Amino acid sequence: MKSKKLLLVALLLFVFDTLAQTKIEAKDGIHYLTTNIDYPITGTYFFKGAEPTVELNGNGSGFYQLHEQPKKAVTWGIECDETGVPIFEKGFDNASYTLWYQYTSPETEEEKHWKAVPFTIHFTSLKMFIQGERSKDYTE
Template sequence: MKFFKLLPLTILFLFTTKSIAQARVSEIFLDGKSIYITNKMEYPLTGTYYSEGGIAPIVELNENGFGMIQNEDMERKEVLWGIQCSKSGTPMMKKGFDSASFIFWYKENSTEEYAIEDKWIEGHFSIHFRVNKMFVLGTRSKTYVDNKY
């Protein structure tokens, strides 16, 4: 009987999670405030970001909006992620002389009953054009090829 009570909630959760992860622009809510995120940008966001020296802990960002963040204790957590953007999908950035910074949002992708829904965490994402490097959460980075030129 418990199975039949949990089935509709499980289906709703899976549909909502899948919708957030695959949408070009997703709306999230934080303290009653609406925020838009995207996992699409003119630069190659997806891939593996390594700590200095190319070692763990790492961050993996997948094209579908899912990913993995490994903490300092090497514990891996599946996450949903996105870059803050306008309602139309344009990433919101602060442009510097040879860099751009963005707000990176992520939350643990947990299917456990006791998980707190919509507990989004704000992080930092930056692109450094002169050295062709991207940084997520400040310490993990990857190099990229700029195909614009």
């Protein structure tokens, strides 16, 4: 009986962790974000092998660097529904998601707002792209 309770607790923790989401309010309304889409999306994304970069950490923190700008700390997530299921469009050999980020120490009024950028996974080349220009390789 005790082992069944432990198994049930472990299963519930797994389900809630898998379906975890964060609610944000952007200029266009309410969105939900997750950092788990069942692909290894964390890591550093490079522009042609160098800076500017984007760094995504598993806890939803990271850094976003614009061209000719310093890296700035951000909070990020991939758009999902209210239950935490990622929202994406499946193509022939890719999947398209929306990556949202917000600067953690905004310096201007515009930096206070959440920003949405394209995030794509290309299954044939085993590459992931942010804004179509920052990429990282991954393995299945």
